[in-house]
Structures are given as C-alpha cells and as structure tokens.
Amino acid sequence: MAMMSVLTDIKYWVAASIFVAFAVGSLGDQVPNMVIAVLMLQMIAAMAGLSFRKDDFKKDAKPIFWSFVCCFGICTALTLAVGALFIPSYKDLWYGWVMLASVPAGVSVITLSLMMKGNRVMSVLALTVIYLIALALTPLLTTVFIGDAVSPLDIFKYVLLFIAVPLLVNIPLKKVKLNQNGKVIFINIMMFLLMVFSIGNNRDFIIDNLDLVLYIIAACLVRTFGVSLTMVWFMKRHGTDRDNGVVYMGFAVWKNSGLATTMCLVLLDASESALPCVLSLMMESIWFAVMNGYIKKHWPSHENVEAEVLGTAA
Numbered sequence: 652m653a654m655m656s657v658l659t660d661i662k663y664w665v666a667a668s669i670f671v672a673f674a675v676g677s678l679g680d681q682v683p684n685m686v687i688a689v690l691m692l693q694m695i696a697a698m699a700g701l702s703f704r705k706d707d708f709k710k711d712a713k714p715i716f717w718s719f720v721c722c723f724g725i726c727t728a729l730t731l732a733v734g735a736l737f738i739p740s741y742k743d744l745w746y747g748w749v750m751l752a753s754v755p756a757g758v759s760v761i762t763l764s765l766m767m768k769g770n771r772v773m774s775v776l777a778l779t780v781i782y783l784i785a786l787a788l789t790p791l792l793t794t795v796f797i798g799d800a801v802s803p804l805d806i807f808k809y810v811l812l813f814i815a816v817p818l819l820v821n822i823p824l825k826k827v828k829l830n831q832n833g834k835v836i837f838i839n840i841m842m843f844l845l846m847v848f849s850i851g852n853n854r855d856f857i858i859d860n861l862d863l864v865l866y867i868i869a870a871c872l873v874r875t876f877g878v879s880l881t882m883v884w885f886m887k888r889h890g891t892d893r894d895n896g897v898v899y900m901g902f903a904v905w906k907n908s909g910l911a912t913t914m915c916l917v918l919l920d921a922s923e924s925a926l927p928c929v930l931s932l933m934m935e936s937i938w939f940a941v942m943n944g945y946i947k948k949h950w951p952s953h954e955n956v957e958a959e960v961l962g963t964a965a
Contacts, residue, residue, distance in 0.1 A: 659836060659839070660940075661936055661940060662936070662937070662940035664839045664840070665842070665846065665933065668842070668843045668846035668847050669850065671851075672849075672851040673850070673851075673854055676854045676855070677851050677852045677854065678848065678851060682848050683913070683917045686848050686916060689841050689845050689848065690813060690841075690845060690910060690913050691812070691817065692841055693838055693842065693845065694758055694814075694817040695817045696841065697758035697761065698758060698817045698818065699821055708780075711770075711772070714777065714892075714895045714899075715773065718774075718780075718898060718899060718902045719781055721899045721900075721902040723755075723781070723784075723788060725878065726878070726904060726905075726906060727752045727753070727792070729873070729874050730752035733748070733873060734747075734927065735748075737866075737867075743923050743924040744863075744923065744927055745797075746915070747915050747923075747924040749792070749796045750915050751927055751928045751931055752796075753789045753911075754810075754906055754907045754908075754910045754914075755781045755782050755785035755814075755906075755907055756901070756902050756905055757909070757935070758907070759939070760898065761774050761775055762835075762838075763898075763901040763905065764898050764901065768952035769895070769898045770894040770898055779818075782818070783814075786810055786811060786814065786815070789806060790804075790807045790810065801918045801919065802918075805918055806914065806918070809913070809917065810910075813913070842936070845909050846932060846933065849925065849928075849929040850929055850933070852916065852925070853923065856926065864926070868934065871930055872934065875904050875934055876942075879900050879903070879904050879938070879942055882896075882903055883946070883949070893952060905939075906935070908932035911925075911931075912929055912932060
C-alpha cells in the first residue's frame with residue numbers, strides 16, 4: 652500500500668523527472684517526436700472512461716460557461732499579461748507564452764475535480780466543450796498575437812491530433828473497465844517522460860540563464876498560486892457552490908502545458924520558446940500537489956466535514 656501511494660502521487664514523479672532531466676540532458680533531434688507520442692498516450696489515458704449524457708449539457712450550461720471563462724478568459728489573459736513582460740528582450744519566450752495562453756486546459760483538471768471532490772461530471776462536460784472550441788480558438792489566438800510566425804493550419808493540425816484523436820479513441824475504451832490506480836500510474840509515467848524530454852531538451856539554456864528562469868518561475872507562481880488563492884478567497888466570500896468552485900479554480904490555472912510545449916518544439920525554430928511552457932508544466936504539477944492539501948483543509952467538501960465530525964464523535 653505504501654508503494655502504491657508513492658506511485659499514484661504526482662509530486663514524487665515530478666521530483667524524479669527534474670532530477671533525471673538535469674542528469675541526462677537533451678536526448679537529441681527525436682525529442683519532439685517522442686514528446687508527441689507521450690502526450691497522445693497521456694491524453695488518451697486521461698480521457699479513457701469519461702462519459703456523459705446529452706441532457707447533462709443543459710443542466711450544467713451555466714457552470715460550463717464559467718469554466719470556459721476561467722480557461723480562456725482569466726487564465727489566457729493573465730498568461731498573456733505576464734508573457735508581455737518578456738517581449739522587449741526575449742521575443743522567442745513571448746512566442747512560448749502565447750502558445751501556452753492559446754491552448755485549452757489540461758485534462759488533469761478532471762483528476763483535480765476527483766481528488767478535491769469537485770463536480771467531476773461538470774468538469775468532463777466543460778473540458779469537452781472547451782476542447783471543441785479550442786479547435787478554432789487556439790489557431791485564432793496564435794495568429795492574433797504572433798502573426799505568421801506559425802501557420803494557423805499547422806496549429807490546427809496539432810490541436811486536432813491531440814484533441815480529436817484521443818476523443819475518438821475513447822469511444823471504444825468506454826467499454827473497457829480500467830483499474831483506476833493503474834490508470835493514474837500510467838498518466839504519471841507519461842508526465843514523468845514528458846518533463847524529462849522537455850526539461851532535458853532545455854537543460855543547457857536553463858543552466859546558462861538561471862536569472863531568466865527565476866523570472867519565468869516567478870511569473871508561473873503568479874498565474875498558479877496567485878490566481879488560485881485569490882479565486883478561493885473570492886468564491887468563498889460570495890458563496891460560490893464549492894463543488895463547482897474547485898473546478899473553476901482548476902480551469903483558471905491549469906493549461907495543457909504539455910500540448911503547448913510540444914507545439915513549441917515542433918513548430919518554432921528556437922527551442923527556448925518552449926521554456927515558459929516547460930517551467931509552467933513543472934510549476935502546475937507542484938501547485939496541484941500543494942493545493943490538494945490546502946483545499947482539503949481550507950475549503951473542505953461536505954463529505955470531508957461530515958467524516959471529520961463523525962470521526963470526532965466516535
């Protein structure tokens with residue numbers, strides 16, 4: 652049981668991946684292709700077993716709308732705002748921030764809703780809607796903010812590859828009963844490989860530009876911990892439904908940094924353009940590990956409160 656607890660805990664995989672990435676470094680010219688394969692497998696695994704009914708969309712229409720606002724409103728706007736600070740001296744990094752701002756939320760928002768006891772059904776519905784909208788919105792945003800540096804058709808091709816294909820593969824997988832722990836471990840392994848490939852590919856640049864890396868990490872702290880803590884305070888004060896609220900928080904913070912990293916490595920000539928996405932991938936993983944405990948303590952679900960009361964009474 653202790654080993655299973657370690658294998659299913661993302662923070663151990665994140666720590667291990669950072670160590671391995673700096674020890675090994677870049678794995679060569681095939682890194683972009685390896686990242687593509689890993690991300691597709693991760694996306695397929697994360698979406699496996701997700702199901703919903705048509706009527707659910709009508710029932711949760713308002714929460715779905717607010718989830719979209721959090722993802723492509725709050726998260727995208729703030730990512731572009733912090734990224735704009737790098738324009739004068741680091742144009743390639745600005746391209747990376749734009750790519751990060753333009754992609755949809757990470758599939759791990761569903762994992763967040765499960766672990767934080769949020770509205771998991773709504774998170775699945777909202778993510779489905781957001782991903783379908785992203786097929787058009789992601790190429791549009793990249794065109795608006797970085798012009799013809801990347802072809803909108805190329806952006807659309809990769810968004811289609813990483814969104815439509817996993818959704819289609821998930822159709823037959825709905826009939827397969829998957830072990831939950833096994834699924835989580837597989838996703839963690841894919842996250843480990845994704846970070847090893849991405850961070851390792853930028854190891855030398857990171858070591859040679861530690862001051863710049865610290866600035867990017869500071870920006871990532873603002874768009875993760877800064878946003879989430881502010882949102883929790885605001886939603887609690889205004890009586891937002893707690894189960895939907897934690898999902899909103901996830902959409903306002905968790906971009907699909909793996910997808911953004913992949914598109915930077917494949918579509919942009921300068922590998923350092925992927926750095927904001929790579930470091931964001933790392934910081935989002937750390938953020939999730941920390942906020943999972945914070946939410947349980949400071950904004951617990953009714954189930955947690957009831958279990959605590961009954962445990963005390965016993």
